[in-house]
Amino acid sequence: MKFSANLGFLWSDLPLPQAIHAAHAAGFDAVECHWPYATPAADTAAALHQTGLKMLGLNTSRGNPGENGLAALPNREPDARAAIDQAIAYARAINTPNIHVMAGFATGPQAHATYLNNLHYACTNASSHGITILVEPLNRHDAPGYFLTTTTQAAQIIQTLAIPNLKLMFDCYHTARTEGDVTHRLRELLPIIGHIQIASVPDRGTPDHGELDHAHLFQTLKSLGYTAPIGAEYKPTKPTDETLDWLKSLRLGSNT
Numbered sequence: 001m002k003f004s005a006n007l008g009f010l011w012s013d014l015p016l017p018q019a020i021h022a023a024h025a026a027g028f029d030a031v032e033c034h035w036p037y038a039t040p041a042a043d044t045a046a047a048l049h050q051t052g053l054k055m056l057g058l059n060t061s062r063g064n065p066g067e068n069g070l071a072a073l074p075n076r077e078p079d080a081r082a083a084i085d086q087a088i089a090y091a092r093a094i095n096t097p098n099i100h101v102m103a104g105f106a107t108g109p110q111a112h113a114t115y116l117n118n119l120h121y122a123c124t125n126a127s128s129h130g131i132t133i134l135v136e137p138l139n140r141h142d143a144p145g146y147f148l149t150t151t152t153q154a155a156q157i158i159q160t161l162a163i164p165n166l167k168l169m170f171d172c173y174h175t176a177r178t179e180g181d182v183t184h185r186l187r188e189l190l191p192i193i194g195h196i197q198i199a200s201v202p203d204r205g206t207p208d209h210g211e212l213d214h215a216h217l218f219q220t221l222k223s224l225g226y227t228a229p230i231g232a233e234y235k236p237t238k239p240t241d242e243t244l245d246w247l248k249s250l251r252l253g254s255n256t
């Protein structure tokens with residue numbers, strides 16, 4: 001399997017360019033991040049160039065303090081679209097193929113309609129740059145009140161919009177905490193999946209313990225012919241370099 005270091009959590013104590021170098025030194029195949037905007041895109045691009053790593057994805061801005069994205073917030077279209085424009089510009093500058101458009105805290109039919117309109121805007125503006133828009137359901141324990149909560153809801157939205165560059169970010173951690181049935185859902189949703197992320201369940205630690213059997217998960221992905229890097233999006237409880245036994249044992253050729 002190939003793995004992408006999510007620099008929103010891994011080496012998050014380092015400036016982004018240094019975190020990219022750290023991920024490279026640790027043997028990751030790619031990187032991804034959450035919100036890179038405080039770092040000039042040229043600095044991020046230089047680190048990617050020096051290491052040869054690709055930044056697979058980034059997120060739209062969360063908005064004001066206390067917000068968690070803007071795309072489903074009625075009456076906030078100008079802010080949501082500015083965040084989308086900002087993400088596309090940054091992604092273009094560092095050659096990133098995926099943007100996770102964050103929905104925000106909202107509920108109800110007006111939020112649903114707003115979300116669809118903003119996703120349509122994002123997909124239209126991203127497509128000519130070869131960028132895919134991702135939607136990611138977040139679990140109700142970590143993000144209570146978030147608009148997008150299940151893969152079922154996300155799949156319905158993707159089906160309704162039917163735009164080729166709109167895909168699902170399948171975060172196994174969130175899915176396990178909200179819906180369960182992870183490998184079954186992966187099989188079913190594979191055609192609309194744009195990226196996969198992992199962490200242990202329920203503590204969101206390294207992907208080598210807890211309720212989710214990662215050996216079985218990797219075996220399933222292998223059998224499905226999934227070869228893209230999987231996002232390691234876990235929360236290190238000590239310096240990231242000291243949390244990589246899971247990666248080293250996989251690299252030594254254990255059962256994946």
Ligand SMILES: O=C(O)[C@H](O)C(=O)CO
Nearest residue numbers: 034059100136171197233
């Ligand atoms: O928290 C997550 O799982 C995300 O992938 C994210 O992008 C930030 O909320």
Ligand SMILES: [Mg+2]
Nearest residue numbers: 136171197233
């Ligand atoms: Mg995630």
